[in-house]
Amino acid sequence: MSGVESLLALSPVVPVVTVDSPGRAVPLAEALLAGGVGVVEVTLRTPGALDAVRAIAREVPDMVVGAGTVLTPRQADEASEAGARFLVTPGTTDRMLRHLVAGGVPALPGVATVSEVLAAREAGMRAQKLFPASVPGTPFLRSVAGPVPDVVFCPTGGITAATAADYLALPNVACVGGSWLTPEDALRTGDWARITRLAAEAVRLGGGAAQVH
Numbered sequence: 001m002s003g004v005e006s007l008l009a010l011s012p013v014v015p016v017v018t019v020d021s022p023g024r025a026v027p028l029a030e031a032l033l034a035g036g037v038g039v040v041e042v043t044l045r046t047p048g049a050l051d052a053v054r055a056i057a058r059e060v061p062d063m064v065v066g067a068g069t070v071l072t073p074r075q076a077d078e079a080s081e082a083g084a085r086f087l088v089t090p091g092t093t094d095r096m097l098r099h100l101v102a103g104g105v106p107a108l109p110g111v112a113t114v115s116e117v118l119a120a121r122e123a124g125m126r127a128q129k130l131f132p133a134s135v136p137g138t139p140f141l142r143s144v145a146g147p148v149p150d151v152v153f154c155p156t157g158g159i160t161a162a163t164a165a166d167y168l169a170l171p172n173v174a175c176v177g178g179s180w181l182t183p184e185d186a187l188r189t190g191d192w193a194r195i196t197r198l199a200a201e202a203v204r205l206g207g208g209a210a211q212v213h
Contacts, residue, residue: 003086003106004086004106004107004108004125004127005126005127005152005174006106007039007064007066007085007086007106008127008152008154008174008175009174009175010037010038010039010064010175011036011037011038011039011175011202011203011206012164012168012175012176012202012203012205012206013037013164013175013176013177013178013181013202013203013205014039014040014041014154014156014175014176014177014178015032015037015039015040015041015177015178015179015181015182015199015202016041016043016068016156016177016178016179017040017041017042017043017179017182017187018042018043018045018046018049018179019042019046019048019049019052019182019187020046020047020048020049020051020052021048021051021052022048022051022052022054022055024052024187024190025042025051025052025053025055025056026055026056026059026060027190027192028040028182028187028192028195029056029060029063029065030060030063030192031192031193031195031196031199032063032181032182032195032196032199033060033062033063034196034199035195035196035197035198035199035200035202035203036199036200036203037181037199037202037203038062038063038064039063039064039065039066040056040063040064040065040066041066041067041068041086041088041177042056042065042066042067042068042084043067043068043069044067044068044069044070044071044075044079045069049067050067050078050079050082051082053065053067053079053082053083053084054082054083056083057082057083057084057085058083064085064086065083065084065085066084066085066086066087066088067079067082067084067086067087067088068087068088068090068177069088069089069090070087070088070089071089071090072096073095073096073099076096076099076100076103076105076107077103080103080105084105085105085106086105086106086107086108087100087103087105087106087107087108088107088108088110088129088156088177089107089108089109089110089129090110090129090131091110091111091112091116091131092109092110092111092116092119092120094119096109097109097119097120097123097125098123100125101123101124101125107125108127108128108129108154109123109125109128109129110128110129110130110131111128111129111130111131112130112131112132112135112136114144114147114148117144117148117151118148120151121148121150121151126150126151126152127151127152127153127154127174128151128152128153128154129153129154129155129156129177130153130154130155130156130157131155131156131157132156132157132158133155133156133157133158133159133167133176134157134158134159135157135158138166138167138170141153141155141167141170141172141173142170144172145170145171145172149172151172152172152173152174153172153173153174154173154174154175154176154177155167155173155176155177156176156177156178157177159176159177159178160178160180161178161180161198161201161202164176164178164202164205165205168205168206178202180198181195181198181199181202182195182198183195183198
């Protein structure tokens with residue numbers, strides 16, 4: 001099992017969070033861990049996102065922290081230097097794909113078409129992110145499993161607690177990415193107990209997730 005595929009096996013749901021304060025990032029990571037979720041993707045959408053990644057990596061070592069919304073090779077390098085243990089892109093240009101492969105950090109390249117799936121596969125990346133998942137939905141994943149059965153996905157974008165099980169039941173879905181585990185109001189008010197409860201509920205969704213090899 002490759003490094004990124006091992007990450008996909010950590011939780012049926014990978015929380016996708018936007019947080020710019022280390023003061024909130026650390027208790028957030030602790031709350032997710034308390035609920036049984038040991039992986040989190042911090043999106044690089046705020047000025048303080050790298051500081052949040054750095055704080056989690058330093059102060060919550062049991063949490064596997066990654067960086068999402070990685071748009072450029074420079075961002076990939078900065079996230080790795082901050083302590084991100086995996087990288088996630090919303091899409092993947094040829095330049096970005098080459099950089100991710102050369103960088104050696106586990107990465108989920110973003111794909112949305114069969115051609116992009118094949119390009120990432122040719123580069124040796126058999127674990128990929130389908131984004132935005134809600135647009136092609138489960139029919140795309142069912143269809144691509146036929147010609148490309150050796151690629152597993154982490155669909156992200158528009159997935160909710162109500163629809164996650166539909167994706168996780170598919171044979172080529174290892175986990176899903178979702179923001180519902182960390183609602184904005186819970187982050188704003190510091191309702192860490194609520195996040196722990198949502199994490200525990202998400203863990204129970206894992207019965208149908210694909211086995212990654």
